[in-house]
Amino acid sequence: ELKVEQNPLFLSMQEGKNYTIYCNYSTTSDRLYWYRQDPGKSLESLFVLLSNGAVKQEGRLMASLDTKARLSTLHITAAVHDLSATYFCAVDMKSNYQLIWGAGTKLIIKP
């Protein structure tokens, strides 16, 4: 059974600091996704990571994938308040059309 674990589940940090969210998964997979959800809103796609060593960056967010370690990271550089949200990772199951989701990391960035 494919399991996806995120840590930390909750993170409170100061503006200007750097931090990393981790996403571990238990079996091989082709794709890993990062999504953002603002309070009371829907989910928005941030990154799609396709292969080992993939790195994608958008503004202050950078995501990477290590398929051998079954680990993805979402790195936040010089955090700003607007990045406060819940971040989810999700992994495709190879055998069917399902995605398996992590529980989410609630990120609060204080001025």
Next chain:
Amino acid sequence: NAGVTQTPKFQVLKTGQSMTLQCAQDMNHNSMYWYRQDPGMGLRLIYYSASEGTTDKGEVPNGYNVSRLNKREFSLRLESAAPSQTSVYFCASRQGQHEKLFFGSGTQLSVL
């Protein structure tokens, strides 16, 4: 550019009542999904439809039924609502098996 449209946005039901959540996408996507989101539990898949004419159970299908009416529309029905079905429901779609999902705005459902 509508994307994925869900209706209604809010609904309150009494235990035992039935209702249907509607979802439509205008991106010509093949696959459609229904999730529920509960606090601290991430997203759990209820049912999905890999392509028009097919539906499959996800992690938590009990108490729900779905219909893939055509390529655009995928509805979720609660036949006899229970308080445990109080949740936020999201419909999503994607073009193929390994593509990113596009989400609707969600339905906040309360069952009293």
